[in-house]
Amino acid sequence: MCRHLGYLGTAVPVAELIDDPPHSLVHQSYAPADMRGGGTVNVDGFGVGWYSPDGAAVRYRRTGPIWADASLAAVTRATTSGAVLAAVRSGTVGMPIVETACAPFTDGHWLFSHNGRITDWPESVADLAKALPVTDLLTLDAPTDAALLWALVRARLATGEDPTAVLAGVVSDVAAAAPGSRLNLLLTNGTVLVGTTWTHALWVRSTPDSVALASEPWDSDERWREIPDGSVVTVRAFPSTVDIRPIGPRGRTGQP
8 A cells, every 4th residue: 555644734844744754754665554464665656745835736756766766855855835745656566657646646726645446446446437527537647546536536626516525425436336445545725635544544643733644653743643444534724623524325424
């Protein structure tokens, strides 16, 4: 499985989130603590997304291990942002190892990541894919389960649906079509950050000036807490808020 993180809060150098902590995303790429049978290391690419002062989403992604990129540290130490989404990739067997298969995927202000896999790909989700516009399928970033999930998410966002309901709905629909899938998603537009836990871990840390979601805690801060499996979590900063709800059947999030 991959590792990913999202952050909203006071603007910080991006390196403080992905490189500097003792169990940073870079460290997790070669020494993950909780892969749960989904691989051993994350060497098949990486990506980092953040927001410029004018609110535009910016993305840097490459194939190969994150620790081997000679330019990344200089970029992340010189870049400050109050919203970040980053991931390292452990590619599923049979899926291409290319830059365009690496999260974060982006469209407009949105950044998206998937940690997991769809079982019985691609036959299991063929009917869900048929509901998408043909142009969306023809322009997928890569022929991978993560890219299809992004297309499903993007199509719902385009209708104006709330991002929390979007992620919960996509997870429910894909889980019903492909039981046993691991569907741990992160989505942000720089203002709100939404994540799901579906057969894997996600942790949240809230402080007075920031909120973070991560596959694994990146330090020993006692404020980290694990989100229950089968949940959708929505976080915001200023003030920091954390809303955790169960993902119900067919896209319902436990709301009455």
